[in-house]
Amino acid sequence: MHADQTTARPDAPNVTDDALYLDGIPHDRFAEMRAAPGLLWHPYRDGGFWAVARHAEVRQVSRSPEVFSSAIGHTNLWDLEADALEARRGLIDTDAPDHTRIRRLVASGFTPKNIKTWGTTVRELTAELLDEAVAVGTSDWVDSLAAPLPIRVILALLGVPVDDADHLVALSNHLVEGTSEQQTLAPDAFGNTTELRLLPFNSPASHALFEYGEALAARKRLEPADDIVTTLVQAEADGERLSGAEFRNLFHLLVFAGNETTRTALTHGAMALADHPEQWQRVLDGEVSVEQATEEILRWATPVLHMRRTTAVDTELAGTRIGAGEKVVVWYASANRDETVFEDPYRFDVGRDDNPHFAFGGGGPHFCLGAFLARLEIQVVLEEMRARGLRLRRVGDPVRVPSNFVHGVLSLDLEVVS
Amino acid sequence: MSADDVAVRVDTEVCIAGGQCELLAPDIFEIDDDEVVAVVRGDGRLPRNVALEVIDRCPSGAISIVGGSDHIPASGP
Numbered sequence: 319m320h321a322d323q324t325t326a327r328p329d330a331p332n333v334t335d336d337a338l339y340l341d342g343i344p345h346d347r348f349a350e351m352r353a354a355p356g357l358l359w360h361p362y363r364d365g366g367f368w369a370v371a372r373h374a375e376v377r378q379v380s381r382s383p384e385v386f387s388s389a390i391g392h393t394n395l396w397d398l399e400a401d402a403l404e405a406r407r408g409l410i411d412t413d414a415p416d417h418t419r420i421r422r423l424v425a426s427g428f429t430p431k432n433i434k435t436w437g438t439t440v441r442e443l444t445a446e447l448l449d450e451a452v453a454v455g456t457s458d459w460v461d462s463l464a465a466p467l468p469i470r471v472i473l474a475l476l477g478v479p480v481d482d483a484d485h486l487v488a489l490s491n492h493l494v495e496g497t498s499e500q501q502t503l504a505p506d507a508f509g510n511t512t513e514l515r516l517l518p519f520n521s522p523a524s525h526a527l528f529e530y531g532e533a534l535a536a537r538k539r540l541e542p543a544d545d546i547v548t549t550l551v552q553a554e555a556d557g558e559r560l561s562g563a564e565f566r567n568l569f570h571l572l573v574f575a576g577n578e579t580t581r582t583a584l585t586h587g588a589m590a591l592a593d594h595p596e597q598w599q600r601v602l603d604g605e606v607s608v609e610q611a612t613e614e615i616l617r618w619a620t621p622v623l624h625m626r627r628t629t630a631v632d633t634e635l636a637g638t639r640i641g642a643g644e645k646v647v648v649w650y651a652s653a654n655r656d657e658t659v660f661e662d663p664y665r666f667d668v669g670r671d672d673n674p675h676f677a678f679g680g681g682g683p684h685f686c687l688g689a690f691l692a693r694l695e696i697q698v699v700l701e702e703m704r705a706r707g708l709r710l711r712r713v714g715d716p717v718r719v720p721s722n723f724v725h726g727v728l729s730l731d732l733e734v735v736s
Numbered sequence: 737m738s739a740d741d742v743a744v745r746v747d748t749e750v751c752i753a754g755g756q757c758e759l760l761a762p763d764i765f766e767i768d769d770d771e772v773v774a775v776v777r778g779d780g781r782l783p784r785n786v787a788l789e790v791i792d793r794c795p796s797g798a799i800s801i802v803g804g805s806d807h808i809p810a811s812g813p
């Protein structure tokens with residue numbers, strides 16, 4: 319138990335107060351956590367968690383799923399009632415063997431080889447949005463590029479008809495609202511009759527997304543096409559198909575997971591390139607490749623700040639004993655500034671050639687499914703900007719999402735100079 | 737082939753078919769479209785340093801050196 323240990327050791331500095339994040343990630347507090355020997359206990363609501371701040375231990379926890387479970391409890395800081403946890407359970411909060419089965423069913427659509435075939439679609443969408451931003455001159459980068467690109471791309475990959483895209487974009491925006499407790503929907507919106515606490519993000523938009531996903535699956539069974547929903551309805555691994563609930567949750571996850579994250583990376587990336595024009599110049603000059611710059615943007619942005627695991631057994635980490643059933647939280651935000659791994663970690667340096675960042679997680683079975691897709695999107699944006707010789711100029715300050723979980727930006731005014 | 741080549745294998749029970757290996761060493765690894773796991777091509781031999789790099793980048797820990805110690809110490813960065 320942690321109780322006897324906390325007497326011998328100070329608690330972690332508070333990093334869960336959402337308001338802290340209005341000014342950006344509280345890096346000084348994470349640096350303090352990394353410097354402390356062992357692990358620090360972080361009080362949270364009625365209990366607390368072990369805060370994992372160093373790169374090496376984030377890696378170790380991520381890659382030891384038999385000890386640090388995703389299925390016991392939940393992968394967010396707070397707990398859910400048992401029925402809500404079951405109703406919402408999807409890829410993210412399962413362990414092997416269920417996780418391996420579902421993950422493989424969907425993985426076939428997301429291998430680097432398959433993602434490359436979507437390059438043209440990504441490029442066309444990017445070109446269209448960029449040209450518009452250039453024509454307008456100064457605009458909110460989130461609205462003009464960072465938000466529309468990822469949602470349009472994932473809808474195209476899933477096989478959502480163009481005519482339905484606006485409806486799904488609206489649903490996805492409602493989900494984002496749900497994360498910041500600014501719900502604008504009535505509980506029975508979209509004909510929802512499910513108790514909100516049983517729905518992802520407590521949002522009736524989740525119900526609408528489920529319904530849409532099921533209708534789309536039915537359509538793809540009749541008219542198979544070259545898209546991911548068709549792959550999912552046809553996929554069979556180990557002789558098993560996805561159950562109805564598994565498909566629904568997966569469709570929902572795919573619509574959501576790649577949106578706010580990629581948006582965040584594109585926004586922090588643009589802000590960093592505007593603030594460090596000499597770094598963008600290195601890309602324009604061809605001194606640094608677009609691939610390399612993309613990895614630094616991912617490290618710099620760290621769109622997902624942490625994930626939680628729960629110990630399945632008694633264990634020890636960094637010399638600290640942890641009892642079974644305790645919460646362990648891995649902070650990617652901290653690992654990505656670990657001074658023992660990254661030289662001069664607070665410097666935005668597009669030319670880093672060894673950049674083992676954990677923006678997509680610390681490895682292990684839950685490593686981001688969409689990593690190659692997200693990379694492709696960022697790379698194509700940089701390539702298209704480079705091809706047009708564009709530069710970005712800061713016009714105002716970002717409006718940040720007050721959240722200890724996502725490093726989100728609501729708006730960022732930028733001038734796109736050609 | 738050189739003396740410092742090693743053979744690798746993929747534990748198909750563990751592989752999550754993300755394709756990092758295929759990206760790094762396309763001559764050796766391939767995602768099998770039917771089984772949806774990584775498979776090793778030919779004799780699976782590649783230079784030790786490349787093998788270690790791929791093992792390090794494989795998120796699921798599915799790749800190991802044939803005849804090597806099963807436990808590859810986490811190398812930190």
Ligand code: HEM
Nearest residue numbers: 409410575576579580583621622678679684686687688692
């Ligand atoms: C820059 C953009 C993105 C970032 C930073 C990001 C980050 C992450 C992180 C940190 C995890 C958890 C890893 C772990 O628990 O070890 C994750 C999981 C996941 N991501 Fe992403 N992601 C991004 C884009 C995407 C995209 C485009 C998709 C597209 C579908 C996607 C789908 C998923 C899914 C399905 C999971 C759950 C995987 C599992 O539990 O097996 N992500 N992502």
Ligand code: SF4
Nearest residue numbers: 751752754755757794
């Ligand atoms: S990198 Fe590892 S998990 Fe990914 S496909 Fe290759 S063997 Fe499987």
